[in-house]
Amino acid sequence: LAKTTQPISMDSYEGQEVNITCSHNNIATNDYITWYQQFPSQGPRFIIQGYKTKVTNEVASLFIPADRKSSTLSLPRVSLSDTAVYYCLVGLLGNTDKLIFGTGTRLQVFP
Amino acid sequence: DSGVTQTPKHLITATGQRVTLRCSPRSGDLSVYWYQQSLDQGLQFLIQYYNGEERAKGNILERFSAQQFPDLHSELNLSSLELGDSALYFCASSPRLAGDTQYFGPGTRLTVL
Numbered sequence: 001l002a003k004t005t006q007p008i009s010m011d012s013y014e015g016q017e018v019n020i021t022c023s024h025n026n027i028a029t030n031d032y033i034t035w036y037q038q039f040p041s042q043g044p045r046f047i048i049q050g051y052k053t054k055v056t057n058e059v060a061s062l063f064i065p066a067d068r069k070s071s072t073l074s075l076p077r078v079s080l081s082d083t084a085v086y087y088c089l090v091g092l093l094g095n096t097d098k099l100i101f102g103t104g105t106r107l108q109v110f111p
Numbered sequence: 112d113s114g115v116t117q118t119p120k121h122l123i124t125a126t127g128q129r130v131t132l133r134c135s136p137r138s139g140d141l142s143v144y145w146y147q148q149s150l151d152q153g154l155q156f157l158i159q160y161y162n163g164e165e166r167a168k169g170n171i172l173e174r175f176s177a178q179q180f181p182d183l184h185s186e187l188n189l190s191s192l193e194l195g196d197s198a199l200y201f202c203a204s205s206p207r208l209a210g211d212t213q214y215f216g217p218g219t220r221l222t223v224l
Contacts, residue, residue, distance in 0.1 A: 034212065043113065043201045043215030044154070087154065101154040 004088045009106040018075045020105050022088030025069050033064060033071045034089040038104070044087060048073065075107075083109045114138065115216035117202050123222045129190040132219045136183055136204030142166075143185040144205075144213060145177055149198035160185055161208045189221070197223045 005023040012018045024033070032051055036044035048055055050062040050071070061074040075082060085104040114137035124130055136143050145157040147170075156169035160179035171177075174192075179185040189196060199218045205211035 036215075038154075041199070041218070041220070043115075043203070043218050044213075045113070046212045046214065049212060101156070103153060 004090055004101075004103075006086075006088055006103060006105045008103065009108070011108050011110065012078050013110050014079055015077050018078050018082075018107060018109075020073045020075075020086055020088075020107070021070055022073070022090075023070045024088070024090045027068050027090055031068075031090050033062065033068075035060070035062065035073045036087045036089060036101075038085045038087065044101075047086075078107075078109045080109050080111060083107060113214040113216065115202060115204050115214050117200075117216040117219050119219060120217065121220050121222075123224065124192060125224055126192055126194060128192050128223075129188065130192065130221065132187040132189070132200050132202075132221075134185045134187070134202030134204075134216060136185070136202075137214055140204035140206050140214070141183065142205045142208060142211070143179055143183070144203040145171075145185070145187050146201040146203065146215075147198050148201060148218075149195075154201075157187070166208060192223045194223050197221055 034049040035047045037047050038044040048057055048060045048062045050064050052064050055062045063072040085106050087101045087104045089101055116135045118133045141162045144159045146154055147157055148154045157171040158177050159167040163179050174190050177187045199220050201215050201218045203213040203215045205213050
């Protein structure tokens with residue numbers, strides 16, 4: 001069971017880089033790592049997904065070490081609108097017991 | 112806009128009642144997932160359907176059931192409702208059975224009085 005552990009909350013200021021780490025010690029060979037963003041009363045929104053090493057898109061980067069037991073979501077130059085809950089999801093989506101959202105990290109960005 | 116639609120947006124009902132939540136996936140997506148999000152439980156996976164068949168089951172109560180129809184829309188049926196069933200219910204869809212990004216709908220807020 002690939003359970004994840006994330007910090008409950010983080011604070012940052014506008015313009016700073018934010019790194020949120022997720023631990024997933026029991027990740028399986030075929031598991032992907034996916035991060036979602038959720039604003040209050042809205043559905044989670046896909047941010048980025050990766051399997052190993054580094055993945056970058058227009059909004060974030062995902063760093064995955066060789067052992068894949070953790071991953072770090074990096075948000076460059078955050079703004080107030082990045083205030084949200086960020087979830088780390090590990091699993092081969094579609095398998096029972098694998099669809100587990102972590103507790104989420106509540107990121108608060110201050111001006 | 113994710114392309115996933117859910118109706119109704121809000122639902123208020125009484126204990127013991129039965130309700131049906133509806134989800135239309137993104138065009139072309141064959142997988143539909145249902146999640147429950149309550150204040151004290153976080154986001155909990157309930158069930159997944161793929162092309163009309165149940166494929167994965169999470170923490171879904173026996174009082175809850177779901178189905179996916181030939182046009183790929185899905186319904187989540189909640190019966191014998193209890194106060195603790197009050198929550199946000201999200202539907203998500205993805206193209207294939209596994210390994211894809213899930214796209215979430217706006218959710219249905221259920222309040223049981």
